[in-house]
Amino acid sequence: xxxxxxxxxxxxxxxxxxVRLASMKTLTPSPDAEELDVTDESxxxxxxxxxxxxxxxxxxxxxxxxxxxxxxxxxxxxQLANDLIQESMLNVWQKAPLYDLDKGSxxxxxxxxxxxxxxxxxxxxxxxxxxxxADDIWxxxxxxxxxxxxxxxxxxxxxxxxxxxxxxxxxxxxxAVVEQIYIKDRTHEEAAAYLQIxxxxxxxxxxxxxxxxxxxxxxNE
Amino acid sequence: MxxxxxxxxxxxxxxxxxxxxxxxxxxxVVSAHMELCESCSAKAEELQALAVSSWIDPGSALxxxxxxxxxxxxxxxxxxxxxxxxxxxxxxxxEVDIDILNHSIKLPxxxxxxxxxxxxxxxxxxxxxxxxxxxDSETLCEFIYMAPGCQVPLHTHQGSESTLVLDGSFxxxxxxxxxxxxxxRDAQHNHQPRSKxxxxxxxxxxxxxxxxxGFARLMNPVNLYKFKKATSRVA
Numbered sequence: 001x002x003x004x005x006x007x008x009x010x011x012x013x014x015x016x017x018x019v020r021l022a023s024m025k026t027l028t029p030s031p032d033a034e035e036l037d038v039t040d041e042s043x044x045x046x047x048x049x050x051x052x053x054x055x056x057x058x059x060x061x062x063x064x065x066x067x068x069x070x071x072x073x074x075x076x077x078x079q080l081a082n083d084l085i086q087e088s089m090l091n092v093w094q095k096a097p098l099y100d101l102d103k104g105s106x107x108x109x110x111x112x113x114x115x116x117x118x119x120x121x122x123x124x125x126x127x128x129x130x131x132x133x134a135d136d137i138w139x140x141x142x143x144x145x146x147x148x149x150x151x152x153x154x155x156x157x158x159x160x161x162x163x164x165x166x167x168x169x170x171x172x173x174x175x176a177v178v179e180q181i182y183i184k185d186r187t188h189e190e191a192a193a194y195l196q197i198x199x200x201x202x203x204x205x206x207x208x209x210x211x212x213x214x215x216x217x218x219x220n221e
Numbered sequence: 222m223x224x225x226x227x228x229x230x231x232x233x234x235x236x237x238x239x240x241x242x243x244x245x246x247x248x249x250v251v252s253a254h255m256e257l258c259e260s261c262s263a264k265a266e267e268l269q270a271l272a273v274s275s276w277i278d279p280g281s282a283l284x285x286x287x288x289x290x291x292x293x294x295x296x297x298x299x300x301x302x303x304x305x306x307x308x309x310x311x312x313x314x315x316e317v318d319i320d321i322l323n324h325s326i327k328l329p330x331x332x333x334x335x336x337x338x339x340x341x342x343x344x345x346x347x348x349x350x351x352x353x354x355x356x357d358s359e360t361l362c363e364f365i366y367m368a369p370g371c372q373v374p375l376h377t378h379q380g381s382e383s384t385l386v387l388d389g390s391f392x393x394x395x396x397x398x399x400x401x402x403x404x405x406r407d408a409q410h411n412h413q414p415r416s417k418x419x420x421x422x423x424x425x426x427x428x429x430x431x432x433x434x435g436f437a438r439l440m441n442p443v444n445l446y447k448f449k450k451a452t453s454r455v456a
Contacts, residue, residue, distance in 0.1 A: 066277065072279065098307075137248050
């Protein structure tokens with residue numbers, strides 16, 4: 001039943017391609033590897049879930065010049081725009097597990113990271129006070145860790161059959177993550193890898209799914 | 222969220238905001254307005270989506286230094302050695318209230334963060350108090366409090382002034398401004414703000430203001446000095 005969820009997210013074929021790219025590590029990249037129709041999202045997922053260097057290389061090739069263009073537009077300084085490629089792509093690598101595909105495209109996510117790093121870089125270069133940073137000016141939607149997720153869903157005795165009936169009222173993607181974590185007892189990382197979604201997406205779907213279940217069962221947070 | 226906000230930043234200003242082109246002071250005042258205004262935050266989201274969809278490689282005349290494959294693979298090799306972040310470190314939310322008269326005002330988050338080092342209020346004249354924030358070297362940023370019934374001398378701006386009303390209201394020759402309104406004044410406007418009920422604003426000036434009438438004109442060198450001091454303190 002999970003196959004459907006993966007399809008909803010990025011499409012099985014793309015994921016399969018990303019996985020194939022990942023397994024090509026030892027081979028010389030074929031000239032048409034870049035032309036394969038793999039989405040930015042599946043590459044980013046491969047980076048976040050599996051530290052996949054080949055996928056990261058692909059992203060790098062797709063975005064380095066765009067980041068440079070953004071840097072030139074904002075700073076009008078070639079040196080800074082060059083530095084921005086390094087700063088932004090480092091950030092993409094580091095934060096790839098936090099990407100949430102329910103909140104927008106990979107391109108949009110990389111744009112946001114790059115703009116924010118550019119803003120902070122420029123502030124640092126002009127020696128402006130660090131009382132504020134780009135992430136305060138363009139706040140992320142709250143992506144705080146779900147709290148108490150590892151407790152019993154009800155926190156009290158609730159008939160299992162009742163939970164089961166509520167379970168069906170979750171959306172497919174939410175049910176898939178709740179099932180992975182609470183029924184299959186997988187870790188967040190394992191479940192994200194299995195469902196082929198970013199860790200960030202898994203966490204937000206889990207948070208929403210659990211909140212909905214709690215709500216249905218009638219447990220106050 | 223206040224859904225009855227009347228005055229908003231222009232589309233052009235919002236667009237420059239989402240593209241990261243505004244200096245810090247201006248970015249902060251726009252961001253604070255967006256926190257209070259649903260329609261601007263929706264509009265900014267749309268503008269950002271547009272910016273993303275038109276985000277393309279630079280023309281061939283301008284290319285990054287290290288565009289050779291070898292340079293890039295060195296850069297990548299360095300990057301992939303660093304650890305990944307598995308969960309977002311959430312900073313404790315800063316909450317700052319400003320107490321005025323008999324009530325307190327909760328600042329928008331971005332301003333709360335900016336003032337977390339503390340504010341020094343100074344009484345200037347006729348019921349007006351100001352507290353400066355040092356955010357960048359191009360703007361003078363300050364909270365302005367006008368006590369009920371007071372007014373600022375007639376003045377104009379050499380550059381532009383962006384003002385966000387945080388509490389209460391004020392009026393000038395051009396209208397009345399209420400909480401969450403975002404007002405831009407520049408050299409075209411000669412105005413004399415006054416407040417019946419009292420008002421707290423956050424204002425960002427990109428050049429000194431200039432009094433245009435009476436003895437207040439004697440203050441113009443002071444305005445110039447104040448602007449220079451505020452903007453040089455940062456650099």
